[in-house]
Amino acid sequence: MATAHDHKLHKGESLADAAQRAFERAGEQWTPMRAEIFAALSGAAKPASAYDLAETVSRSTGRRVAANSVYRILDVFVSANLARRVESANAYVVNAHPDCEHDCVFLICDSCGKVGHVDDDQLSGAVRKAAEKAGFSNLRPVIEVKGSCADCAEGDAA
Amino acid sequence: MATAHDHKLHKGESLADAAQRAFERAGEQWTPMRAEIFAALSGAAKPASAYDLAETVSRSTGRRVAANSVYRILDVFVSANLARRVESANAYVVNAHPDCEHDCVFLICDSCGKVGHVDDDQLSGAVRKAAEKAGFSNLRPVIEVKGSCADCAEGDAA
DNA sequence: AGGCAAAAGATACAATATATCATTCACAGA
DNA sequence: TCTGTGAATGATATATTGTATCTTTTGCCT
Numbered sequence: 001m002a003t004a005h006d007h008k009l010h011k012g013e014s015l016a017d018a019a020q021r022a023f024e025r026a027g028e029q030w031t032p033m034r035a036e037i038f039a040a041l042s043g044a045a046k047p048a049s050a051y052d053l054a055e056t057v058s059r060s061t062g063r064r065v066a067a068n069s070v071y072r073i074l075d076v077f078v079s080a081n082l083a084r085r086v087e088s089a090n091a092y093v094v095n096a097h098p099d100c101e102h103d104c105v106f107l108i109c110d111s112c113g114k115v116g117h118v119d120d121d122q123l124s125g126a127v128r129k130a131a132e133k134a135g136f137s138n139l140r141p142v143i144e145v146k147g148s149c150a151d152c153a154e155g156d157a158a
Numbered sequence: 159m160a161t162a163h164d165h166k167l168h169k170g171e172s173l174a175d176a177a178q179r180a181f182e183r184a185g186e187q188w189t190p191m192r193a194e195i196f197a198a199l200s201g202a203a204k205p206a207s208a209y210d211l212a213e214t215v216s217r218s219t220g221r222r223v224a225a226n227s228v229y230r231i232l233d234v235f236v237s238a239n240l241a242r243r244v245e246s247a248n249a250y251v252v253n254a255h256p257d258c259e260h261d262c263v264f265l266i267c268d269s270c271g272k273v274g275h276v277d278d279d280q281l282s283g284a285v286r287k288a289a290e291k292a293g294f295s296n297l298r299p300v301i302e303v304k305g306s307c308a309d310c311a312e313g314d315a316a
Numbered sequence: 317a318g319g320c321a322a323a324a325g326a327t328a329c330a331a332t333a334t335a336t337c338a339t340t341c342a343c344a345g346a
Numbered sequence: 347t348c349t350g351t352g353a354a355t356g357a358t359a360t361a362t363t364g365t366a367t368c369t370t371t372t373g374c375c376t
Binding site for chain 2: 087088105107109110116118120123126127128130131134135136137138139140141142143144145146147148149150153
C-alpha cells in the first residue's frame with residue numbers, strides 16, 4: 001500500500017486492514033482498485049454515491065474510473081459486509097466492523113446529510129420477526145430514520 | 159367488513175372517497191388529475207414509480223402526462239398521508255387508511271416486487287426511541303424489509 | 317366577468333443505475 | 347515460455363429516477 005497520503009489516521013489504516021482480511025476471508029480479491037474505492041468510501045464524511053466515489057477515485061488515481069466499475073465493486077463490498085447501502089440516500093457507507101453481522105439502523109440528517117448508526121439486535125430482531133410472521137423469508141431489513149441530527153437541530157428551531 | 163373499529167379498510171370507490179375527504183380536510187384540492195393519479199396508484203398491484211403512473215395516466219386520459227407533474231402530485235399525496243414512498247423500491251403505494259398516522263413497515267418481495275405492510279406501533283416506536291436517544295429529532299422512520307414473500311418462496315426452494 | 321393563486325403542461329437537464337462488449341491481468345497447466 | 351481461462355476492469359451506451367424553470371391553464375373568489 002505504502003500510501004503517500006499522510007493525513008490518513010491510524011484508525012483508517014487499521015480499518016482498511018481489517019476490511020481486507022474480512023474480504024479475503026470471503027474469497028474475494030483485494031485489488032488496488034478496490035483498495036482505492038474502499039479508501040474513498042471510508043474517507044467520506046457523509047454517505048457517498050457511486051458517482052461521488054467515481055470522481056474521488058478518478059482524481060486520486062489520475063485515471064478516469066467509470067461509475068459502473070464503482071457499482072460493481074460496491075456490490076461486492078456490500079455482499080462481503082464491508083459496506084452498506086443507505087437506501088433512502090441512494091448512497092453507501094463503510095461498515096466499521098466488517099467482522100460482525102448486524103442489521104444497522106441508520107440515522108440520516110436531512111440538513112447535513114451525515115449518517116449515524118445504531119446496532120440494536122433486539123430492535124432489528126423484532127423487525128425480522130414481524131416480517132417472518134407475515135410469511136417473508138430470506139430477510140434483509142432496511143431500517144433507517146430521516147430527521148435532524150443533534151448538531152443541525154440546535155441552530156434550526158424548526 | 160367486520161371491522162367496525164380499528165383500521166377501516168377501504169377499497170375501490172370508498173377508498174377514493176375516504177382519500178378525497180382526508181385530502182380536502184388537509185386543505186388540498188381534489189382535482190381530476192389528482193383523482194386520476196390516485197386511481198392509478200390504488201389500482202396498481204405493486205408499488206408504482208412516478209414514470210409508471212405517468213404512463214398509466216397518459217393512457218387512461220389520452221393526454222400525455224409528464225413525470226414532473228406526477229412527482230408533484232405524489233409529493234402532495236405523501237405529505238397528506240394518502241400515499242407513501244417505498245424507499246428501497248423508488249416507488250409509491252397508496253395508504254389504505256389515510257385517516258391514521260402510522261409508521262408502516264413495508265415488506266418488499268425480491269422476486270414479484272409486491273409489497274405488504276405491517277403496522278406495529280410498538281416496533282416503530284422502538285425505532286423512534288432509538289433515534290431520539292441518538293439525538294435525532296423530527297423523525298421520519300423508514301422501516302422496510304426485502305425478502306421473499308410466502309407465494310414466491312414456495313416454488314423457489316432457495 | 318376579472319383577478320389571483322394553485323395546479324398542471326412543456327421542456328430541459330441532473331443524478332442514479334444497468335447492460336453489453338472489449339481489454340487487461342494473474343495464474344494454472346502444457 | 348506459451349497459452350488458455352476466468353476474474354476484474356475499461357469503455358460506451360442507454361435506461362431509470364428525480365429536479366428546475368418557465369409558461370399556460372384551471373379553479374375559486376369577489
